[in-house]
Amino acid sequence: MYWSYRKLNFIYFFLALILLSVAFYNIFYHLGKFPIYSWDEARHGVNAYEMLRQRNFIVNTYRYKTDYWNLKPPLSY
Numbered sequence: 669m670y671w672s673y674r675k676l677n678f679i680y681f682f683l684a685l686i687l688l689s690v691a692f693y694n695i696f697y698h699l700g701k702f703p704i705y706s707w708d709e710a711r712h713g714v715n716a717y718e719m720l721r722q723r724n725f726i727v728n729t730y731r732y733k734t735d736y737w738n739l740k741p742p743l744s745y
Contacts, residue, residue: 714731
């Protein structure tokens with residue numbers, strides 16, 4: 669009886685590891701090969717990244733210049 673629970677536990681964790689490995693591969697494969705296009709959500713992501721990188725949490729920037737194109741308040745990023 670103990671052996672069957674241990675075997676099921678091993679199978680569960682093994683399958684979970686395989687599933688997570690496939691998911692990570694699909695998410696991160698070719699991650700840096702495509703440029704960020706100036707779509708709305710991509711632009712918000714660039715704003716948030718630059719705010720974190722510059723440690724300036726009040727003024728949102730795009731290409732390290734003040735961004736007046738977005739209408740979101742700074743803390744919403």
